[in-house]
Every structure is written in structure tokens, then in C-alpha cells.
Amino acid sequence: MENKVLSHWPSILKILETETSPVSFQTWFKNLKPLSVNDNVLTIETLDDFSRDILKTRYIRLIQNAIAQVTHYEYEIKIVTPNEANQIQKSKNTTNKEDSSDPLDNQSNLNPRYTFDTFVVGNSNRMAHAAALAVAEAPAKAYNPLFLYGGVGLGKTHLMHSIGHYILAQNPSAKVLYASSEKFTNELINSIKDDKNQAFRNKYRNIDVLLIDDIQFIAGKERTEEEFFHTFNTLHEDSKQIIISSDRPPKEIKTLEARLLSRFEWGLIADIQPPDLETRIAILRKKAELERLTIPNDVILFVAKSIVSNIRELEGALNRIIAYSTLANKEINIELASEALKDLMSSDKPKTITTELIQEVVASYFNLKPEELRSKKRTRNVAFPRQIAMYLCRRLTDLSLPKIGEKFGGRDHTTIIHGFEKVAQDIEKDRELQQTILELEKRITGK
Numbered sequence: 001m002e003n004k005v006l007s008h009w010p011s012i013l014k015i016l017e018t019e020t021s022p023v024s025f026q027t028w029f030k031n032l033k034p035l036s037v038n039d040n041v042l043t044i045e046t047l048d049d050f051s052r053d054i055l056k057t058r059y060i061r062l063i064q065n066a067i068a069q070v071t072h073y074e075y076e077i078k079i080v081t082p083n084e085a086n087q088i089q090k091s092k093n094t095t096n097k098e099d100s101s102d103p104l105d106n107q108s109n110l111n112p113r114y115t116f117d118t119f120v121v122g123n124s125n126r127m128a129h130a131a132a133l134a135v136a137e138a139p140a141k142a143y144n145p146l147f148l149y150g151g152v153g154l155g156k157t158h159l160m161h162s163i164g165h166y167i168l169a170q171n172p173s174a175k176v177l178y179a180s181s182e183k184f185t186n187e188l189i190n191s192i193k194d195d196k197n198q199a200f201r202n203k204y205r206n207i208d209v210l211l212i213d214d215i216q217f218i219a220g221k222e223r224t225e226e227e228f229f230h231t232f233n234t235l236h237e238d239s240k241q242i243i244i245s246s247d248r249p250p251k252e253i254k255t256l257e258a259r260l261l262s263r264f265e266w267g268l269i270a271d272i273q274p275p276d277l278e279t280r281i282a283i284l285r286k287k288a289e290l291e292r293l294t295i296p297n298d299v300i301l302f303v304a305k306s307i308v309s310n311i312r313e314l315e316g317a318l319n320r321i322i323a324y325s326t327l328a329n330k331e332i333n334i335e336l337a338s339e340a341l342k343d344l345m346s347s348d349k350p351k352t353i354t355t356e357l358i359q360e361v362v363a364s365y366f367n368l369k370p371e372e373l374r375s376k377k378r379t380r381n382v383a384f385p386r387q388i389a390m391y392l393c394r395r396l397t398d399l400s401l402p403k404i405g406e407k408f409g410g411r412d413h414t415t416i417i418h419g420f421e422k423v424a425q426d427i428e429k430d431r432e433l434q435q436t437i438l439e440l441e442k443r444i445t446g447k
């Protein structure tokens with residue numbers, strides 16, 4: 001059964017928009033995502049605990065009414081955070097229960113917000129964006145497959161959906177299908193269980209564009225790899241476009257079958273790096289513009305400097321500030337922003353510390369670009385911050401010396417040891433440097 005809530009979600013949002021103030025709509029409703037319907041319960045995802053609590057206490061009835069106006073059906077509403085949604089998904093996966101009323105079935109599953117228009121291009125994603133656009137303009141002709149990889153929350157899904165939207169805008173009858181590799185796996189398992197393998201194959205092989213997100217999850221799952229291999233071959237032979245995303249390059253997906261690995265390398269592999277400061281600022285400005293909000297420059301800068309390695313978190317921080325301002329009925333300024341982000345900054349949740357994060361923080365501290373730390377430049381204004389970044393990489397990550405060297409433009413591990421020792425010695429006698437290192441560590445670890 002195709003669920004009406006999802007297909008009519010834009011109309012439901014329109015009703016909510018007319019029934020609430022613009023700020024309230026932007027803050028609480030615009031980002032809601034209907035996830036699934038089970039019996040009478042509709043699960044909707046919101047951005048964080050804060051929004052979930054507000055929605056639960058103040059707006060459930062309003063949402064129910066808006067949905068009922070469109071679907072003529074009254075659902076029980078369950079609001080969840082992305083973490084809770086993941087938990088639900090995980091428990092579903094382990095029980096392998098088929099959700100026959102999955103609202104995403106029979107759709108291309110594209111998020112209307114993820115288009116090229118709303119994607120900000122910067123140094124960190126320029127190449128991936130150009131490749132995505134080339135594929136969108138000439139599906140199955142430019143690069144096939146297109147393999148996009150990068151860390152969490154850096155825009156892979158956004159770019160994939162943008163390709164889908166673009167192709168559909170050019171050719172509305174194109175069959176575009178987006179699925180996470182988990183969904184692909186679950187549907188395959190269910191199809192085997194229910195003896196519906198042919199239906200599964202029809203679904204994934206009779207399409208023009210296949211977008212598979214987070215492919216790393218199929219690695220090591222033999223049956224899924226096998227099925228994906230045949231799906232891939234069929235589509236590729238029929239000149240259909242395949243776009244794949246992953247959190248790492250194909251070669252680093254351990255236990256991925258060699259024949260799949262080699263196919264992933266047939267087309268183009270493009271990476272997305274964490275955004276530099278300028279791009280983070282541009283993303284925040286774009287978001288404010290889309291939400292029709294005026295956010296002071298110093299607040300934008302504050303957020304952009306506070307959240308460096310994940311665009312989802314960057315957006316979440318801005319949403320939080322907007323929510324605080326709405327609730328407290330106060331204008332957005334730097335005091336309000338620091339208050340709103342206080343918990344986020346001092347959160348106990350361990351941050352993933354990567355060399356990219358360290359390079360970004362160190363570069364920003366010394367007014368450099370992260371690329372300069374990876375470059376061959378040897379002037380002291382670059383060389384010393386680079387040694388500091390190497391020192392911090394060695395202290396704060398578990399990476400081996402050669403791996404760190406690789407992340408600094410392919411330097412030899414002896415250079416890393418030299419950098420580390422130089423800084424370690426200087427700290428002994430230089431109090432100012434001690435303070436600098438402490439400050440950098442604080443910014444990197446968020447503690």
C-alpha cells in the first residue's frame with residue numbers, strides 16, 4: 001500500500017505553514033520528515049531532542065489535524081530524533097520484519113530540499129559537485145558509475161538527490177530510484193523470505209537511474225553483494241546510470257568483493273572533504289536565506305567556527321539558535337547563540353577526531369587554509385602550524401605515522417616524527433606555545 005502521508009507531505013506542510021507563524025514554521029515544521037506508518041502510528045523525524053519535546057508538548061494536535069485534512073485519516077503521531085529513528089531502524093533490521101506499509105515504496109524517494117540550487121559549492125566539494133552535475137546532464141554518458149565518498153554529514157546524500165531531481169526535471173518519465181544500501185539489503189532479505197525475488201529484481205533492474213547510499217554497509221554480506229553485482233551489471237549493460245556513495249573510497253571498504261571493487265572503479269570516484277570556514281559560512285548564509293531569516297554576521301561566524309567537521313551538525317546548531325530565539329522571543333545575537341549552543345559545545349559525546357578536523361582547527365587558528373598545511377610550502381608561517389597539526393594528530397588520533405604523513409600531502413613518516421619532536425621540545429620552554437596547544441586541543445575535542 002502506498003502511503004498517502006508521504007506522497008502528500010508537501011500539501012500537509014503547506015497547511016502547517018498557513019496555520020503557524022513564518023518563524024514557527026521554519027523552526028519546527030519545515031524539517032519534519034515522515035518516516036513510516038505502522039498500523040495507525042505515523043513516525044515523524046525531527047532534528048533533535050529539543051525540537052521533539054516542543055513538538056510533543058505543543059504541536060501534536062496541529063500536525064494530526066493537518067494530516068487528517070489531506071488524508072482523511074487520523075494517525076497517532078510519534079516524533080523521534082534521528083538517533084531514535086536509527087535505533088528503530090536497527091531493531092527492525094535485526095528482526096527482519098517487513099514493513100509492508102513503508103511509505104517510501106514505489107517512489108523515487110528524493111528529498112525535495114536536496115537540489116543543486118540549495119547545494120553550496122566550495123573547495124571541499126567542488127570536484128564532487130562538478131561530477132554530479134556532469135552525470136545529471138548526461139546520465140550514463142559522462143561517468144558510470146559515479147562513486148561519491150566522504151565523512152558523515154558532508155553532503156553525499158544531498159548531491160545524489162540533486163542528480164535525481166535534475167534528471168527528473170529534464171525527463172519526468174525517467175525512472176529514478178534512491179535507496180540506502182540497508183534498504184536494498186532488507187528488501188532483498190524479505191524478497192527471499194517471501195519468495196518475491198523476481199519483484200525485487202524488477203524493482204531494481206527496470207529503472208534508468210539507481211542511487212545507492214552508504215554502500216559500505218553491504219561489504220561482507222555475501223548474498224547482498226552478489227545481488228548488487230548482478231543489478232549493477234544489468235543496469236550498466238543497459239546504459240543506465242548508477243550513483244553510489246560511501247564513507248570511504250572503494251579500496252578502503254574492507255571485505256568488499258574484488259569484482260565489485262573493480263566495477264566501482266570503472267567510472268569516476270570523487271571525494272567530499274570537510275568544508276573550510278568560507279564554505280561553512282556560505283552554507284549557513286544559504287540556509288538563513290532559504291528560511292527567510294536575517295542572522296547577524298557575527299553569529300554566522302560564531303557557528304561556523306564552532307562546528308567544523310559535519311554540515312548536518314552545522315545546520316542543527318543554526319536551528320537551535322533559531323528555536324531559542326523563538327521560544328525566548330529574543331533577537332538573535334551572539335549572547336543568545338552562545339547560550340543556545342552551550343550544551344552542544346560542552347557535550348560529553350565523544351567527537352570523532354580526524355586529521356581533517358585537526359588541520360581545519362589549526363589552519364583557522366593561524367589564519368591559513370587547511371590545504372596550505374598539506375601543501376609543500378616551507379615558509380615559517382606555514383611550516384610551524386603544520387608541525388603543530390602533526391603534533392596534535394599524533395596525540396589525538398590513533399593513526400600510524402605513515403597514515404598521518406599521507407594526510408599531510410604524502411609526507412614521509414620521519415617528517416611527522418620530526419614535527420612532533422620539535423613541538424614537544426618547544427613546549428617545554430615556551431609558555432605561550434603551551435597555551436596555544438591547550439587552546440587548540442580544547443577547540444578540537446570540544447572539551
Ligand SMILES: Nc1ncnc2c1ncn2[C@@H]1O[C@H](COP(=O)(O)OP(=O)(O)OP(=O)(O)O)[C@@H](O)[C@H]1O
Pocket residue numbers: 114118119120121125150151152153154155156157158159214247283286311312315
Ligand atoms: N554543500 C552543501 N550545501 C548546503 N547544504 C549541505 C551541503 N552539504 C551538506 N549539506 C546539508 O547537510 C546535511 C547533511 O548532508 P547529507 O545528508 O547529504 O550528508 P551525507 O554525507 O550523506 O551524510 P551521511 O554520511 O550521514 O549519510 C543535509 O541537510 C544537507 O542538505
